[in-house]
Amino acid sequence: MYTCAVRPEIASLSAYVPGMSIAEVRERYGLSRVIKMASNENPLGVSPLVRKVLATSLEEAFRYPQGGNPALREALARAHHVSPERIVVGNGSDEIIDMLIRMLAVPGRHSVVCFEPCFSLYPIQARICGVETRRCPLSPDYSFDLDALFSLVDTGTRLVFVTTPDNPSGYCPPLAAMRRLAEQLERHFPRCLLVVDEAYMDFAGASCGDTSRFSLLASGDLPANVAILRTFSKSYGLAGLRLGYEVLPAELAGFYWRARLPFSVNSLAEKAGLAVLRDSEFRRATLECIRSGRCRLTEGLRLLECDVWPSEANFLMIRLPEGYDASSCFEHLLQCGIIIRPLSSYGMPDKLRISIGTKEDNEAFLEALRECPAYTLLYQFSPKDTGQSKVK
Numbered sequence: 438m439y440t441c442a443v444r445p446e447i448a449s450l451s452a453y454v455p456g457m458s459i460a461e462v463r464e465r466y467g468l469s470r471v472i473k474m475a476s477n478e479n480p481l482g483v484s485p486l487v488r489k490v491l492a493t494s495l496e497e498a499f500r501y502p503q504g505g506n507p508a509l510r511e512a513l514a515r516a517h518h519v520s521p522e523r524i525v526v527g528n529g530s531d532e533i534i535d536m537l538i539r540m541l542a543v544p545g546r547h548s549v550v551c552f553e554p555c556f557s558l559y560p561i562q563a564r565i566c567g568v569e570t571r572r573c574p575l576s577p578d579y580s581f582d583l584d585a586l587f588s589l590v591d592t593g594t595r596l597v598f599v600t601t602p603d604n605p606s607g608y609c610p611p612l613a614a615m616r617r618l619a620e621q622l623e624r625h626f627p628r629c630l631l632v633v634d635e636a637y638m639d640f641a642g643a644s645c646g647d648t649s650r651f652s653l654l655a656s657g658d659l660p661a662n663v664a665i666l667r668t669f670s671k672s673y674g675l676a677g678l679r680l681g682y683e684v685l686p687a688e689l690a691g692f693y694w695r696a697r698l699p700f701s702v703n704s705l706a707e708k709a710g711l712a713v714l715r716d717s718e719f720r721r722a723t724l725e726c727i728r729s730g731r732c733r734l735t736e737g738l739r740l741l742e743c744d745v746w747p748s749e750a751n752f753l754m755i756r757l758p759e760g761y762d763a764s765s766c767f768e769h770l771l772q773c774g775i776i777i778r779p780l781s782s783y784g785m786p787d788k789l790r791i792s793i794g795t796k797e798d799n800e801a802f803l804e805a806l807r808e809c810p811a812y813t814l815l816y817q818f819s820p821k822d823t824g825q826s827k828v829k
């Protein structure tokens with residue numbers, strides 16, 4: 438007999454809730470075509486250059502990757518104009534988040550600070566590590582009160598996590614405010630690292646490619662106490678291969694390589710990362726698809742009287758018109774073969790998050806939403822009639 442006796446932190450853990458998968462929905466509803474707009478993946482799929490490189494890299498799969506992934510680090514260093522000694526890579530940025538907490542915070546003694554709600558992995562991994570998480574509520578409009586966040590930091594705080602653009606709202610704080618937070622932390626708490634999670638930064642702004650107005654990394658002037666997290670899962674379309682990276686102080690990067698499990702970035706992920714960094718046409722097409730889709734979806738959702746929060750990311754946070762239930766709408770969309778993300782696991786049961794899709798995905802989503810029983814009652818005319826008018 439075995440009596441399972443896990444640590445109390447694990448016994449009471451609420452696990453990370455991922456978006457539903459296409460396979461799950463196909464099986465549950467017997468559907469042949471399912472559109473996933475739930476996990477902020479790249480709607481254009483895999484870059485053509487990555488496909489080519491992966492096909493020819495398979496024969497190398499029996500070998501271990503090169504320790505420390507130097508080729509990828511050098512390519513990233515060139516892309517961001519920083520030294521390769523400041524770059525670490527991981528099995529998704531998830532791995533790097535976990536590593537940072539384990540490396541910097543002593544269980545029972547140190548704390549991490551983040552907003553509530555926020556990307557749930559920060560508090561989950563802290564809990565697994567036995568590290569206290571202090572949460573600062575978001576402002577009512579989902580913007581950041583960085584002074585309130587700072588007020589939670591003390592000499593035992595080792596990490597402050599800020600996501601920009603934020604998940605799930607898409608909010609992007611002014612760059613000057615982020616710089617001020619970094620300065621305050623450096624002056625008062627020099628042992629505290631500010632981790633700015635820029636997973637969605639590529640999508641910020643209305644025109645392609647220039648994020649220097651939003652990103653501490655792209656601004657070319659990264660404060661010494663700041664680490665920037667990035668991922669290949671979103672704009673680069675490699676979520677399934679698991680590849681993330683971080684620009685951080687060089688000394689800390691040295692410790693990361695000592696502490697990390699060897700080879701956590703596999704050789705195919707590394708090859709794919711190198712290839713997609715060279716695929717400028719895929720990047721241009723991705724950013725164009727997201728920016729135009731974000732405008733179109735915002736407009737379509739507002740026509741359906743949803744509240745849509747302004748977003749700099751590849752998703753939109755919405756609230757249905759008063760009286761409409763988010764979970765029945767989610768269920769209706771599933772039956773139509775469209776997966777979106779209910780935000781109940783973020784503590785916001787009245788809100789939904791929709792990842793921007795291709796033109797066709799976005800139209801299919803809007804059409805399915807209009808056909809939601811609540812909406813067919815609400816609108817008199819056919820969904821395609823642009824002159825819709827409300828009847829009640």
Ligand code: PMP
Nearest residue numbers: 529530531556604636668670681
């Ligand atoms: N940070 C944020 C804000 C995210 O939303 C996500 C993915 N949902 C991640 C990090 C993790 O990304 P990865 O796939 O690189 O582990």
